[in-house]
Amino acid sequence: MIQVESLNKRFGNIHAVRDVSLKIHPGQIFGLLGPNGAGKSTSISMMTGLIDADSGSVSLSGLKPQSKEARHKIGLIPQSIALYEELTATDNLSFFASLYDIPKNQLQSRMDWALDFVGLKDRATDRVSGFSGGMKRRLNLAASLLHDPDFIFMDEPTAGVDPQSRNKLFDNVLELKELGKTIIYTTHYMEEAQKLCDQVGIIDHGELLALGTVGELLKQHGGDTQVSISSDRGVKEFKSSDVSNDLIQALQTSDKVYDISVNSPDLEAVFLNLTGRQLRD
Amino acid sequence: MNKIVALMKKDIKLLFRDKMAVFFTFVFPLVFAFIFGSIFSGDGGGSKALKVAVVDLDQTEQSQQFVKSIEEADEFTVTLTSEEKAKDLVRRGKRVAYFILPEGFGEDYKGVFSGSPPEILVGIDPSRTAEAGYLEGSLMKLGINRFEQAFSNPAAMTEQLDASIAQIEESDDIPQEWKSLLNDYLPKMKELTELDMGSEEGFGFGDDGEANPMMPLKVTKQEEVVQRSGPKNAFSITIPQGVIWAIMGCVIGFAISLVQEKTLGTMNRLIVAPISRTQIVAGKALGCFTAQIAVVALLFLVAYFILGVRFNFPKLVLAAVASGVCFVGLMMFFASLAKTERSVAGITNAFLLMMGMVGGAMIPLFVMPGWMQAISNFSPVKWAIVAFEGAIWRNFSYTEMMTPVLILVSIGVVAFILGTRMVKLEEA
Incomplete structure (x- = not known):
């Protein structure tokens, strides 16, 4: 050790x-x-x-x-x-x-x-x-x-x-x-x-x-997942701490969904949240 | 110890992988020694006049005339001096020979038909047989002038014949038969001379040159053993200089390699390995020392077998070890001053070139003016050259060798201690 x-x-x-x-x-x-x-x-x-x-x-x-x-x-x-x-x-x-x-x-x-x-x-x-x-x-x-x-x-x-x-x-x-x-x-x-x-x-x-x-x-430090849904009702973006539940709710309100984007936090985000700047600054 | 040897072997291997380093460490010094040695050997077509000291103890018109003829001769470069100084100059090898014109020289010089030939004492080292023969021949050539002068001046010839007739009359040594012949011949000769005629016939005085006034000169040789203080071979001067260039190449190369270990990061590997800092430094020092000894060995092998340079081997080893210690210390000191290869190369080059210039690596020490020789005492290069010369042509005793050796070792030890204290191995 x-x-x-x-x-x-x-x-x-x-x-x-x-x-x-x-x-x-x-x-x-x-x-x-x-x-x-x-x-x-x-x-x-x-x-x-x-x-x-x-x-x-x-x-x-x-x-x-x-x-x-x-x-x-x-x-x-x-x-x-x-x-x-x-x-x-x-x-x-x-x-x-x-x-x-x-x-x-x-x-x-x-x-x-x-x-x-x-x-x-x-x-x-x-x-x-x-x-x-x-x-x-x-x-x-x-x-x-x-x-x-x-x-x-x-x-x-x-x-x-x-x-x-x-x-x-x-x-x-x-x-x-x-x-x-x-x-x-x-x-x-x-x-x-x-x-x-x-x-x-x-x-x-x-x-x-x-x-x-x-x-x-x-x-602990990555923050919420960024979700983006493009549907017949337009583009909806939100942060989610419970992606599956939030997605189900969002899809239920739309007739046609064109695109779904889920951006999970990574260590870059962890660093950003900890220091207030990008890792490669 | 194995690790130190491994470090040393690695550095030597690296040195041999670098073609430029090999050239400047091993080849360039040889080229330097060879070219300059050839120039100093006299093959460049310089003056062949022999430097002689001339002493005129007679101080007559004839002796002064003869001295003048020596001075005017192409064969000689003359220094007029006292007998004591002339002998000293020859013993110290500053002049090839001395000529002494003893008292009575002028009197004999005048006597063409009677008396003894004028004597000239020639002091020369017995080993210089070739020069001795050359000198004798040249002097004889000058001596012939006295006959030319006598026969080309009827008045002087008449005077000389009168003096000779009188001498023959008074002399008891000349056989009666000869006396009558000469008494018969010389007045007739005088008569001829008075008729303004010359005569080139020979005179029968037998083979005894000592008593034969018709000999141009009587050259008496005196052995004057030269105290061998000068180099016998021009390469004896240029080889130590070449060695210094090689050693300087080693110092620069190893100082750079030590700094390079830091900049490359290989030093970090060494520090992290189970090897002490002392071993790292010792390995580097041993590598530099070994390279120096190798180059000294190579140059002196070439010097011995090809250039005919002779040396005292134990004293050469002493000189090589002492200069090795000195320049390893300096290498460590220079490496401690710089953080980059460029700066260490700059510092080391500048210092060593300056030390080399004043220390005799470019111009032999003994041809430097006095003030420069005094400054050269502060250059380790000077002491290294003196140590090598001590083993080659200065014929140093071991006691005399101790001066340059102790100075070199002291410089090396102080520089090494300072260097190892100042060097920061971990500064990568």
């Missing part, structure tokens, strides 16, 4: 992370959703021990992230393509594996598995500089999985990725979940959070505004 208690981090006058507390259960995919500059990466940096918090604490199965033992359990997929472009895929993996005391007799099989996992086995001996953006992202993921970490921190892993590679990455995330890994996934794409995450934290200006499953967040 990952337990975060009252994390705070300041950079000069900017309070990048304010009193963030959360619990992530083993095997869960936790999404940290917020716009750019909300404090997602800073939070992950503190959770992985990359930077020290000004106050608060992080526990990874009872271990401090800076401890050597915890580092063997952490897999970080940085937001940037953290690879050596002039080396081949295998050279990169071999180097990163060498930092984790992986037994020599397992090294090759771990590299093979990682390359196969991200669909790059046939490009093993190619230089990374020749890869597409999506392939680099996938190799970025592979490099973090060599030591079989328990906690996988993915910082905006789909930034600048083509749809094909994005889908492949989604599949990878779900496969990792099936393998029992705990995944912390930051994104500013609400579709990704909605599709992948068991639990979502919405963060803005360093503050964790809401926390829960997608359903819980929609229910």
Whole structure:
């Protein structure tokens, strides 16, 4: 389990992370959703021990992230393509594996598995500089999985990725979940959070505004469903908290119905309701 | 240790994958050393005049005349000086040889038919056999002038013949048979001269050149062993300079790569891995050090086997290690100052080029003016060059090697400590 208690981090006058507390259960995919500059990466940096918090604490199965033992359990997929472009895929993996005391007799099989996992086995001996953006992202993921970490921190892993590679990455995330890994996934794409995450934290200006499953967040902060009915009596639009009942009543009063539109709230709406602005503002 | 070695191996591999880096680290310094070495070797068609010191102890009209003829000869560049200074100049290798015109030179110079040939003392290092032969031949050529002068001036010739007849009369050493022949011949010669006629016939004084006044000069060689303080081979100067260029290439490359680790995000991977910051820094330092040692080894192998440069191996190792430590420290310091590749390249290039210019990486230290040599003491490049030169041609003792070595190591340690304290690895 990952337990975060009252994390705070300041950079000069900017309070990048304010009193963030959360619990992530083993095997869960936790999404940290917020716009750019909300404090997602800073939070992950503190959770992985990359930077020290000004106050608060992080526990990874009872271990401090800076401890050597915890580092063997952490897999970080940085937001940037953290690879050596002039080396081949295998050279990169071999180097990163060498930092984790992986037994020599397992090294090759771990590299093979990682390359196969991200669909790059046939490009093993190619230089990374020749890869597409999506392939680099996938190799970025592979490099973090060599030591079989328990906690996988993915910082905006789909930034600048083509749809094909994005889908492949989604599949990878779900496969990792099936393998029992705990995944912390930051994104500013609400579709990704909605599709992948068991639990979502919405963060803005360093503050964790809401926390829960997608359903819980929609229910608590999504607002009513927007219904629009076009009939012989004209167009009727209304907000509904009980869509089926409201629809039946509305249809009973019309002879001819041309079109019905039901817009359920999404995480975008949750963010809008919480902050008063769009997620992509 | 395995992780440090892994970091080092990765950096070396990256260095070799970058063709431009390989060129500027390994090829350019060799080209530099070769081109400048060839120019300094004298193949560029410069003056071939030998620098000599001339001492006139005789101070007669004839000696001064002879000195003038040496000065006017194309074969020599002359410095007129005292005997003591002349010997010192030759011992220190500043002049190829000295010529001393001893007292009595002028008297012998005049005696064409009697007395001894004028003696000239030539001081030269015994190993310079080729130059010694060249010098002797050139001096002999100048010495012949005295015959031309004598035979082309009837009045002087008549005077000379009178003096010779008188000397022969007074001399007890000349056999009676010769005396009668000369007493018969010389007056006739005088008669001919007075008729304004010259004579080019030879005189039979046998093979004893020492007593033969018809020899142009008597060249007496004096061994003057040169204290070997200068380079024996122009590449001995340019190879240390080339090494410095290579080392500077390594420093710039590794300083950039350290900053690049931060900007790329690979540093974040390293920090999150079970490896200490000390190991990360040590790995980077070891990579830079290894690259430097490799390039020094390569350049000196080429220098030894192709360019004929000779060196003291243990002292070369000492110089290489000391400069390695120094420049690894500087690499760390430069990397700590900048946040982007561009800024670290700018800072490192500017500093190293300046240090290289004043430190002798472009112009050899010993040809710099005094004020510039004084400034060069503040450049680590100067001390690295001095250390390498100490192992090649300065013939430093181990005690003398300690000065550049300790300065280099001190600069390296201080820069490394400052750099590792200032560098923020996590600043991605």
